[in-house]
Amino acid sequence: MNIVQYMDNESYDVDLTRGFLRLETLRLEDLPNLERLSREEGNDMFPCLFSLYVDKCPKLTLPSVGSVKDLTICEGHELLLKSISDLHGLTSLRIYNSDTITSFPPGMLQNLTVLKSLTIDRFTKLQELPPDMLIALGALEDLDVSFCHELRCLPERIPFRGPTLLKSIAVKSCKKLKSLPESFQDLTAIQSLDIVDCAKLETFPSCLNRLSSLQSLTMSGLELTSSGRGGYSYELRASHKLVALPEALQHLSSLEVMTISYFLELTTLPDWLGNLASLRELILVGCPDLTHLPTSIQSLSNLQKLAIESCPKLEKRYEKEVGEDWHKISHIPDVYVGPKR
16 A cells, blocks of 8 residues: 555544554555554554564654564664664564664664563674663563674673573574674573574683573574575585584583584584583584594483484494494484484
8 A cells, every 4th residue: 555654544532532442463564655553643542452563664663552562573764663662562572674774773672671582683784783782671581683694793781780581592694793792601591592604603702601591502504594584494504614612612511402513524522522411412413524422422311312413424433233333322212313304
């Protein structure tokens, strides 16, 4: 609807009921001249609006609607992104698809004090995140940053002054990301960390032993390709020249699940793998030069599942009952050795 400027174009007398009193879900797409949701805006115009989706509305700005909990914006311009701060009741925010924005407008995240989940996807020119982002988002539990190819670092300032609620971080296909901030060590509530297709990542924080709650770690060199809206495909080739696991990982005493995949130059796993006493699952995929597992794997008494997929040198050594090193893993209840499942 190319000439629509407002969803509600009416003017109301003081005594008349106005707005969309029962509307819970609203999806706006391809409205090139939409400026506002209604000509007369007020806090009582959308009292029940819970979920809002905006795609390709280049003139739209959002009103202050405290009832909105779930917001998705695709191809948002700067003024639209800035108006996100008016939705102070948000608990979930997904923003994606921009080839122009290099940094977010000041104050965009400032009032989102109850936000629990944040996804930033395919901001291909984004160079930085707000330095105080994780301080402003004190209730944040899940952070997903994907396909931000120019992003070089994550925010350094993390709230130390009280318990942080951040439980999950996923960073995918941020091809210029060079390091994780040292302040990562203060994320004492984090349970899951995924690092995928970050070819320039060189260093991990030195004090990861303070991540006392980390249970799941995924590291992958699989090269991802953005595919459609909110999805991705992949090519079966490695983008990361990792030759050894970072030493800091040996201190993750609470780690239960570790997945290592598609590192073509990884040849050995360190003997300190045996220090990960809580490890229940170890998954190794697409590491063709990996030649053997450390002897210390026999000391992982809690290890219940071992998967070795598309690692041909390992497959030969650890083939069930006939491989020369099968006896070293035969005590593990669930073992798979073979092609990618």
